[in-house]
Amino acid sequence: MITIKNILRSADIVGKTTEIKGWVRTKRGNKNITFIALNDGSTIHNIQVVIDNTKFDENLIKQISTGACIAVKGIMVESPGKEQLVEMHAENIVLYGNADPETYPLQKKGHSLEFLREIAHLRPRTNTFGAVLRIRHAIAFAIHKYFNDNGFYYLHTPIITGSDCEGAGEMFRVTTLDAKNPPLNGDGSVNFSEDFFGKETKLTVSGQLEGELGALALSRIYTFGPTFRAENSNTPRHLAEFWMIEPEMAFYEINDNMDLAEDFLKYLIRYALDNCMDDLGFLCKMYDEELIARLRFILENNFERITYTKAIEILKKSGVQFEFPVDWGIDLQTEHERYLVEKYFKRPVIVTDYPKDIKAFYMKQNDDGRTVRGMDVLFPKIGEIIGGSQREEDYEKLKNRITELQLPEKDLWWYLETRKFGTAPHSGFGLGFERLILFVTGMSNIRDVIPFPRTPKNAEF
Ligand code: 4AD
Ligand code: MG
Numbered sequence: 001m002i003t004i005k006n007i008l009r010s011a012d013i014v015g016k017t018t019e020i021k022g023w024v025r026t027k028r029g030n031k032n033i034t035f036i037a038l039n040d041g042s043t044i045h046n047i048q049v050v051i052d053n054t055k056f057d058e059n060l061i062k063q064i065s066t067g068a069c070i071a072v073k074g075i076m077v078e079s080p081g082k083e084q085l086v087e088m089h090a091e092n093i094v095l096y097g098n099a100d101p102e103t104y105p106l107q108k109k110g111h112s113l114e115f116l117r118e119i120a121h122l123r124p125r126t127n128t129f130g131a132v133l134r135i136r137h138a139i140a141f142a143i144h145k146y147f148n149d150n151g152f153y154y155l156h157t158p159i160i161t162g163s164d165c166e167g168a169g170e171m172f173r174v175t176t177l178d179a180k181n182p183p184l185n186g187d188g189s190v191n192f193s194e195d196f197f198g199k200e201t202k203l204t205v206s207g208q209l210e211g212e213l214g215a216l217a218l219s220r221i222y223t224f225g226p227t228f229r230a231e232n233s234n235t236p237r238h239l240a241e242f243w244m245i246e247p248e249m250a251f252y253e254i255n256d257n258m259d260l261a262e263d264f265l266k267y268l269i270r271y272a273l274d275n276c277m278d279d280l281g282f283l284c285k286m287y288d289e290e291l292i293a294r295l296r297f298i299l300e301n302n303f304e305r306i307t308y309t310k311a312i313e314i315l316k317k318s319g320v321q322f323e324f325p326v327d328w329g330i331d332l333q334t335e336h337e338r339y340l341v342e343k344y345f346k347r348p349v350i351v352t353d354y355p356k357d358i359k360a361f362y363m364k365q366n367d368d369g370r371t372v373r374g375m376d377v378l379f380p381k382i383g384e385i386i387g388g389s390q391r392e393e394d395y396e397k398l399k400n401r402i403t404e405l406q407l408p409e410k411d412l413w414w415y416l417e418t419r420k421f422g423t424a425p426h427s428g429f430g431l432g433f434e435r436l437i438l439f440v441t442g443m444s445n446i447r448d449v450i451p452f453p454r455t456p457k458n459a460e461f
Contacts (some may be wrong), residue, residue, distance in 0.1 A: 171202035
């Protein structure tokens with residue numbers, strides 16, 4: 001079985017008989033001859049199949065319409081057309097499945113991305129989603145390759161958890177209790193001791209806490225898995241289910257963490273440029289003509305590194321009327337992040353040392369008593385692409401912070417124990433996979449870079 005990608009790659013294919021299987025993209029011709037553009041998803045390119053109508057049953061040819069799935073045997077010949085170098089002259093055709101032109105939703109080209117979201121079961125068959133999904137695969141592969149080549153171990157952290165890593169309380173509950181009639185405690189609250197795990201459990205928002213346990217044994221680990229957030233933000237950059245890559249490294253301090261983040265992102269972008277040019281070229285042509293230049297630009301420039309305090313100064317002096325007013329202590333909004341990246345520095349920016357009140361409990365506390373050693377990597381068009389930090393490794397400081405924030409210590413005893421037994425300086429970060437794919441593909445809505453997006457009120461497919 002040979003894919004269209006491999007046929008188009010083989011130098012000596014002309015004159016050979018082969019078989020291709022795929023879905024009809026377009027059909028044209030006249031009563032004597034039919035031209036089919038066939039695509040099997042292995043590449044953005046189609047193979048043109050030329051059918052001599054007199055050799056085939058009329059009814060068969062009629063049924064080979066856009067969307068139909070066929071297998072064609074034939075001989076590969078040099079193509080007189082300028083669209084392609086080779087084409088197949090059909091000798092035998094099997095129709096696996098027709099697609100009624102009256103009802104097939106992708107009968108015509110040029111549907112809006114919004115419409116395609118409503119047919120997420122079929123949109124992988126479009127050029128755009130084929131390209132996005134192949135790039136998504138290539139980057140996922142490159143992530144594993146990068147870490148493997150650099151001595152990191154892939155740690156599988158749990159999806160079901162009893163603790164809220166980010167402390168934001170935006171978690172989906174996992175339960176087998178009867179929603180209509182749950183067992184109750186004396187005070188009317190739900191009695192989770194009767195639940196499947198004997199306690200209240202949720203879908204994880206991050207693999208970090210367990211990742212730290214791994215790093216404090218294997219030195220360098222990474223996770224790469226789905227994470228879940230029940231935040232009701234209907235934006236082009238938020239999903240309720242998204243994939244996150246979280247490296248965690250013993251003996252790394254914040255500067256090592258920043259170096260890793262920059263090197264990692266550049267590696268992945270370089271990998272896409274080296275391996276996905278067909279698909280990137282298509283997306284560049286169709287959606288975003290600056291895409292490839294923007295990707296190259298990332299490789300050619302150092303990321304700017306500034307503190308949060310400095311960032312606030314720059315934003316205050318900018319003279320821009322932001323929707324969210326700027327003052328020391330605020331959480332940076334996308335408009336602020338994009339100003340720093342796109343207008344001020346004109347390159348990716350890493351902001352460090354955020355106020356402790358807007359960051360999670362685990363971040364290493366600075367000596368000033370009001371900031372923590374967090375870092376966010378900000379990208380053009382995206383805003384925050386990475387969030388991370390050096391971790392608080394001091395048992396007392398961490399325990400006090402947990403108490404101060406009134407976090408449930410009973411759910412975090414195991415996390416605290418790593419600081420009690422052989423604690424070590426360590427750091428890590430989380431890269432939002434879909435945010436990276438957004439950047440690399442130049443798409444503008446995160447719903448269009450994951451096969452089956454989960455967002456508020458949407459989990460159809
Ligand atoms: O900044 P966040 O919340 O950091 C953490 O979860 C840390 N525990 C990571 C760590 O240090 N190991 O999320 C990390 C990244 C963000 O920078 C963003 O790229 C992405 O995850 N992200 C989302 N992507 C899509 N939809 C959402 N709702 C996202 N929330 C965060
Ligand atoms: Mg963050």
